[in-house]
Amino acid sequence: MAADLGDLTAFVAVARAGGFRDAARASNGSASSFSEAVRRLEARLGVRLLNRTTRSVAPTEAGARLLDRLGPALGEVEAALDVVNGFRDRPAGTLRLNVPVSAARLVLPRIVPAFLAAYPDITLEVIAEDSFVDMLASGCDAGIRYGERLEQDMIAVPIGPAxxxxxxxxxxxxxxxxxxxxxxxxxxxxxxxxxxxxxxxxxxxxxxxxxxxxxxxxxxxxxxxxxxxxxxxxxxxxxxxxxxxxxxxxxxxxxxxxxxxxxxxxxxxxxPGPFLYYPGRRHLPAPLRAFVDFVKAQGRWP
Missing domain, CATH: 3.40.190.290 (D-Maltodextrin-Binding Protein; domain 2)
Structure with missing residues (x-):
């Protein structure tokens, strides 16, 4: 009953995005390819994973259980593949940040252009919202929050104004x-x-x-x-x-x-100013490590 890794990844993307179109938009793919991948996975497992309506897509109970287990597992797969980045001249890949709108407007403009110039092989995706979502569950690598909003098991690095x-x-x-x-x-x-x-x-x-x-x-x-x-x-x-x-x-x-x-x-x-925060795991993806080091080198500004 081994499932294709691509189909599993597609299911996680659709479940997190809440729809096939949103998942496709986030990954520059097509909604039809995501739909077909989920259909293949459901057929192989013999159980419905997503409830589909004309307006939304939501995991079934079985889908929610699978999503809970797949998220960390796929994260480990990405971490394993990211080890190869250590053999490159400069880090590459995608870095996804979940930030409040205020940080996107007041903090990141003084950081992002210089970071992108220093790391041309990294694609930075910024999701700006103020709903304080679960950063990992939303598929992001790191986030920006203020001290009172930080989860205790996260590593926090000062970013932006002191x-x-x-x-x-x-x-x-x-x-x-x-x-x-x-x-x-x-x-x-x-x-x-x-x-x-x-x-x-x-x-x-x-x-x-x-x-x-x-x-x-x-x-x-x-x-x-x-x-x-x-x-x-x-x-x-x-x-x-x-x-x-x-x-x-x-x-x-x-x-x-x-x-x-x-x-x-x-x-x-x-x-006090905001913090860049991320999970306290041993291995950081190369794009995130590059961003953390870049932010630390900048330090707080007055």
Whole structure:
């Protein structure tokens, strides 16, 4: 009952992607070839592995059990094949990173171009989302997260800025019309533009000054998906719709050109920068090892 390795890999890709088209898109293959591979595997095993509808594909109970066992096994196969990379002049292959949208916008642009220039045989695939998925289950080699989101069995390497701040701001026209807050609790009387995580939780606004921490749950006319649609909230703030809180680096161009005015700047909260994280296994794929070494060589920036 030995199954073809390619068919097993295709099944894992489809199950993780949630569909044949998404799996094909991620690997530059065709949906029909993935469908045929899964059909062959099901025929060989004599059991249905995927439930298919017109809108989605999901593992059956048997498929879920197989997926749980295959993920680590295929990872070991990839690690074994990657040993050959040690005999190349320079590492090659694909490196997949799962990162928050903020890291894709504020951290990676200062790292990726130089890394790609240094390692032309490595293909970097970046999946940007803010849903805090299981990095390994999603088929990624490493991820970027902040300290409170890191799993304890992962190795964490500092990446990007040593420190960041959340900035609160609004357009001068809005503040002229509605007044300038003097304390974080004053925001409860203002129109605030907020974000919601994919889990459904709303982002709370936190402030700190002289050891005092104040958390507020403001309300307002606009709620956007955190990360994915945050630029809409920024444009609404510039247009005078209300107050926004976001990474200072994200708002900095608009603060510098006067489109936005700082609000409660002495209360802006500081926090440590993000980390590159990956499983604490003995052998790292060559592309990941190259990226880890590159990030370590750069170190934190001010």
């Amino acid at each position: 420190e960041q701040r959340f900035a609160t701001a609004a357009s001068p026209a809005y503040l002229d019309r509605c007044g300038r807050p003097e304390h974080p609790r004053d925001l409860l009387g203002h129109a605030c533009l907020r974000g919601r995580f994919s889990s459904g939780a709303m982002t709370s606004w936190e402030f700190e000054r002289d050891g005092e921490i104040v958390r507020v749950e403001p309300s307002g006319p606009l709620i956007v998906r955190a990360g994915a649609a945050i630029d809409l909230a920024v444009e609404a703030a510039i247009a005078g719709s209300g107050v926004i809180q976001l990474f200072e680096d994200w708002l900095r161009p608009h603060l510098d050109n006067g489109a936005l005015e700082p609000v409660l700047e002495s209360w802006w909260e500081r926090f």
